[in-house]
Amino acid sequence: MAQKTKKVLQQSGVIPYRVQNGATEVLLITTRNQQNWVVPKGGVVNGMSAPDSAAKEAWEEAGVIGQVNPNQIGTYEYQKNGKTYTVQMYLLPVEVESDKYPEVGQRVRRWVNVxxxxxxxxKSSLKRILKKFVSQAPSNGL
Structure with a gap:
């Protein structure tokens, strides 16, 4: 029997950040089941670029708005329900933080030091990208 080629699903996400009193902070959100801390990500919407799609996820999942840096900071892969996902990650300097957004009742969000x-x-692959961000954090001239 021929083996089926596994389709890799494309996603994009952001590391939402801000600089407070000279220190860089990242906005983490919980997964919907509130078991793990993650950053906003989701499927790349047809007709949208990966950075624009990531900005949409940042609004829906974390209630933040900003101009996504179009230069990818990294990618990671994960498996869920037998499917493989590749996530393109971008940086999002947060300009607006709203208390009303689509998934406000489904997630907890928290600003933390990088x-x-x-x-x-x-998730070790996401940790790796966060560590890369730490080395280039805005207080270091990003």
Whole structure:
């Protein structure tokens, strides 16, 4: 029997950040079941670029708005329900934070220091991208 080629589903996400009193902070959100800390991500919408789609996810999942940096900071893969996903990650300097957004009742959000964000995130591939961000954090001239 011929083996089926696995389709890799494309997603994009952002690391929402801000600089407060000279320190860079990252906005983490929980998964819908509130078990793990993550950053906003989702499927790339047909007709939208990956950065624009990531900005849409940031609004829906975390209630934040900003201009996504179009330069990808990294990618990671994960498996869920037998499917493989590749996530293109971008940086989002947060300009607006709203208390009313589509998934407000489904997730918890929390601003944390960039190093704390690395400790809080469980997925090693996402940790790697956060560590890269720490090395280039805005207080270092990003």
């Amino acid at each position: 190093n704390e964000a690395v400790r809080q995130v469980k």
